Amino acid sequence: MGIEIEPLHPLYGARLHGVDIRAPIGDEMFAQIKAAMATYAVCVIGHDAPPSNEAHIAFSARLGPLQRSAQKIAGTGERVPYPEIVDQSNLDEVGEIYADDDRRLAYKRANRLWHTDMSFYDVRATYSLLSAHAVPPSGAETEFTDMRAVWDALPLSLKDEVAGLVAEHSYWHSRVLGGGPEPTEEERRTRPPARHPLAHVHAPSGRTALYLASHVCGVVGWPQDQARKLLDELMSFATQPRFVYAHQWRLGDVLIWDNLATMHRATPFDDRLYRRDMRRTTCRERALA
Numbered sequence: 440m441g442i443e444i445e446p447l448h449p450l451y452g453a454r455l456h457g458v459d460i461r462a463p464i465g466d467e468m469f470a471q472i473k474a475a476m477a478t479y480a481v482c483v484i485g486h487d488a489p490p491s492n493e494a495h496i497a498f499s500a501r502l503g504p505l506q507r508s509a510q511k512i513a514g515t516g517e518r519v520p521y522p523e524i525v526d527q528s529n530l531d532e533v534g535e536i537y538a539d540d541d542r543r544l545a546y547k548r549a550n551r552l553w554h555t556d557m558s559f560y561d562v563r564a565t566y567s568l569l570s571a572h573a574v575p576p577s578g579a580e581t582e583f584t585d586m587r588a589v590w591d592a593l594p595l596s597l598k599d600e601v602a603g604l605v606a607e608h609s610y611w612h613s614r615v616l617g618g619g620p621e622p623t624e625e626e627r628r629t630r631p632p633a634r635h636p637l638a639h640v641h642a643p644s645g646r647t648a649l650y651l652a653s654h655v656c657g658v659v660g661w662p663q664d665q666a667r668k669l670l671d672e673l674m675s676f677a678t679q680p681r682f683v684y685a686h687q688w689r690l691g692d693v694l695i696w697d698n699l700a701t702m703h704r705a706t707p708f709d710d711r712l713y714r715r716d717m718r719r720t721t722c723r724e725r726a727l728a
């Protein structure tokens with residue numbers, strides 16, 4: 440049986456019916472999933488219960504080399520002890536909601552800024568797969584924008600200005616921008632900045648995409664105020680409502696997005712009252728030694 444594709448937005452995004460990542464997936468169906476990802480960039484696969492961590496990891500590994508064991512923020516315990524899984528919950532190592540003054544919570548709130556995952560690494564992230572294990576009763580949607588559609592709609596003058604520019608991405612830039620505390624020098628050294636072109640060809644679709652994120656802290660060779668002005672203009676353009684799809688989570692959803700074709704952000708919920716248990720795997724452009 441083939442996959443049934445239900446578009447979620449006029450420009451991108453789809454729910455894939457007839458797929459269950461807890462069951463074996465044949466090569467033909469897997470090729471259909473990859474083709475859907477190339478076209479839609481954000482795909483949702485629903486389940487009646489969350490897939491196990493093992494099933495999540497096994498399915499993700501078929502989409503590319505997995506990020507393993509990201510260095511943790513100081514003091515982070517292991518609630519989900521798999522090196523392939525990033526714990527994107529508001530829960531500490533014993534499963535309790537973070538205390539309000541926990542610096543890990545402050546850093547997680549930076550995910551409410553528009554970004555693409557791991558752009559602060561030299562080897563960029565391709566797909567992220569987020570699995571919903573506990574969903575708050577309201578809020579906490581994940582919003583997306585398709586950076587290929589954004590590029591298509593960008594005025595020619597801005598396309599010309601952006602072509603050939605290289606941006607610098609820093610994890611700590613977005614953490615502080617998001618209201619987190621200044622990192623220690625030791626923390627800074629765990630994630631040095633990386634440089635990437637501001638526009639690139641998204642290989643799976645062959646379309647040009649803007650590659651932007653709140654991690655961007657400058658444009659190589661440009662004075663800071665000039666760079667900030669251009670980056671702010673691009674960010675405002677890229678996040679206009681006409682480009683945005685807001686995903687309302689259901690328990691058991693596995694959402695896949697292509698970081699090289701989209702940006703996303705978390706939206707607020709009462710993270711001191713409700714549990715939100717989301718687990719993410721991330722594929723990279725190539726395996727790291």
Ligand SMILES: [Fe+2]
Pocket residue numbers: 550554555556703
């Ligand atoms: Fe993210």
